[in-house]
Amino acid sequence: MTPALRELEALFPRGLLRQPGELVAYESDALTAFRARPLAVVLPESHEEVAAAVRWCQKHRIPYVARGSGTSLSGGSLPVEGGLVIGLNRMNKLLRLDPKERIAVVQPGFINLQVSLAAAPYSLYYAPDPSSQPVSTIGGNLAFNSGGAHCLKYGMTSNHVLGARVVLPDGETALLGSESLEGIGPDWLGLFVGSEGLLGIATEVTLRLLPRPEAYHTVLAAYDTLEKAGEAVAAVVASGLLPGAMEIMDSLAIEAAEAAVGAGYPREARALLIVELEGETPQVEAEARHLERVIRDSGAYEVRVAQSEAERMKIWKGRKAAFSAVGRLSPDYIVQDGVVPRSKLGQALAEIERLSERYGLRVANVFHAGDGNLHPLILYNGRVAGELERAEELAGEILKLCVALGGSITGEHGVGMEKRAYMPVMFTPADLEAMRRIRRAIDPLELANRGKMFPGSEAKPLSHGPHPLEKAGVIARE
């Protein structure tokens, strides 16, 4: 054992993982195409321990990544090869919930859904609802500025985080934001949220809670083409309504979700539109009548309205399980995440269909239609030679399409490992250089989540276990 590791062991007498059987489990997040074996995993239990780990990394020039539940779809919490993983799962406490101030202060390992459960007795909730909300942590949500079905109306994580106590890459502590909506000075918190772990590690997060809507009205509309569903979205918005969420699933996604949770979706539909109204009862009732007319005129051949909270939850369960459920249709798939302007939805979907045919790969579509956030799922079989490469190429084409239509290469999953190469499609060299300079001003050694977000900053880690030479014992990593 090296002196550096002995030092780490002294810092973490009961939260250090070093054995191969322990490290293997941390090699990937939810993007298994990439794998990297860390040097070690530490499980700090306090702000001070996080700071100690970061200082140790600084001292020994070891790159690190903070990790919550490891649900990143862009490889954002993939370990840096030979680096340290700072697992925040033991920092999973609710520190304070103040119903009068409508805030919750949580540790970074606290689970998203648990915030709403803890706030429920006060008729409050936490609005951002990524599909991973029963699993993903607030720390990860903050790092990737997570969205969710309801960000059409409420915005992303950044709109719901008021303050954070963070450990900066030099091991110093900073307090960003405050407990109120009005801050003074530059919006440092705004810079931090969504920085994908490159600017530091949050150890305490102050979240804004909202009053739970009094009433919901959830409509499921079935269409015989994807375009009609896309046009219906534009029609709903044009009619002046602002629903809480508008989601579309295509036939492959419907098939997968039905197999997974039996949500009761019309199986033969080519596209399914979920629209949810929420607010005070009289308002929702009035809007529901309005929505009914719009949907009727949009050419839906079947319309259902959730009659109970249980039915509503079932509709959402199907939608939120859809990504993972696609695992039932195909051994491998890439979850893409791009944005197009809402008015270009139909065009984007038609183009994706053409690309799918050209590449000979099935593409399932599940997306936040209301805000133009597409999630094409590219199905492939990694055992067929060349299919992964084809799938990656198709994924790239879709991203370029999003940018060409005036959108973005990521809506909510982040750049992480997966989309580094597409940053130059979206940003000019000058943009990227400006970002690099901000990063180096805060982390001159580029230790925090090294290798992510910026194009070509590190060699791609091995995606399928050790190198053949390593397996043969010719080379080693330590």
Next chain:
Amino acid sequence: MQHRIDPEKIGPQGEVMAHAIEACVHCGFCLPACPTYQVLGEEMDSPRGRIFLMKEVLEGNLSLEEAQPYIDKCLGCLGCVTACPSGVPYGELITSFRAYSEPKRWRSPFQKVFRLGLQETLPYPARFRAAAVLGRLARPLKPLLPPALRAPLELLPEALPPTKPLPALTPAEGPRRSRVALLAGCAQQVLQPGFNWATLRVLARNGVEVVVPQNQVCCGALALHTGERARALHLARKNLEAFAGDYDTILTNAAGCGSGLKEYPLLFRGEPEQDQAQRLAEKVKDISVFLVELGLKEVPPLPHPLRVAYHDACHLAHAQGVRNEPRQLLRSIPGVELVEIPEGELCCGSAGTYNLEQPHIAAALGERKARNILATGAQAVVTGNIGCFAQIEAHLKKLGRPIPVLHTIELLDRAYTGQAPVPAAPADP
């Protein structure tokens, strides 16, 4: 998920394991559903972590010894199967992996004797009874024993109820509506023989003729789930014979045994009896499912209202997907107020012989379950599995609030026979 497992090299179970690993997309939805992850909070003690470890072992990248501690900690509760959106057959994976790895692993002589002792005792009612009597006599020696031997002693009941053999045939009362065969279960015959008698009475009252094949043995689940495949096969073969008669339905009243029988097709994969095992598995039904399908005869009201918490046994809820039927039965008893237990989908920590082999995690889960049950303010807790029954009873007692624990069928039986459902003066005021 990608893998490089060569199923050919691993045998008939290789394909089962490779398929399960392929289906996992590593999304992490299993994490909150996993009791060991809840207690330990480390990735290798989660379902997807274990899947990764098993994959690495099967691919030859990781030694079995490195992976084994984490595989051993899995309760096999299958909470992850319920949570998994991509349909990973985790139960088939862990069972097959344990069977694959058991002959290859090193165990200390003490462990070997301990495990052999369990396997040679629990499945055989006469031996188990004798061992339980001995165990009770040994209680004063508890502080002198190694920790591994203390857990089983703590779970033994104060007194064993008297037992008499079950009749080979129990006729239906009134016109016969159905004829079934009953698997009597092994441990429950010793610990709670009343479950089977209550089952016979309720079935007879509902016009069902019950055959108890006298040559039946333990279903083999205890052996199968601890990697003792040969032993499980040996037992299962005897049951294929014992239940070969012309029965439409094979009933079980212990969740673990029901799912054990339903696993015969996996156990017999690649064996000559594969088809026979499939046919048997298709006939297996839990008592609650059977009664709901049959339609209960009217149940008389309880003498006084009773607030009942229903505990989902993992091998009913997660392994067999049976959740509504037991609740439906309980609701059909006038006077029962049914309440749900917080974190109801989380295992109680019993899990076959798990509470004997991993006593610390089992105890943490047992206590958590007992606290959750008490939080409902229930006057009694009802479940459909002997293992959960013993675990919950022990942990309620430990917390000093021993509210009565009953099998679903017992409460039904007491309502039919007009007995008080629980002793007077319920523990919770």
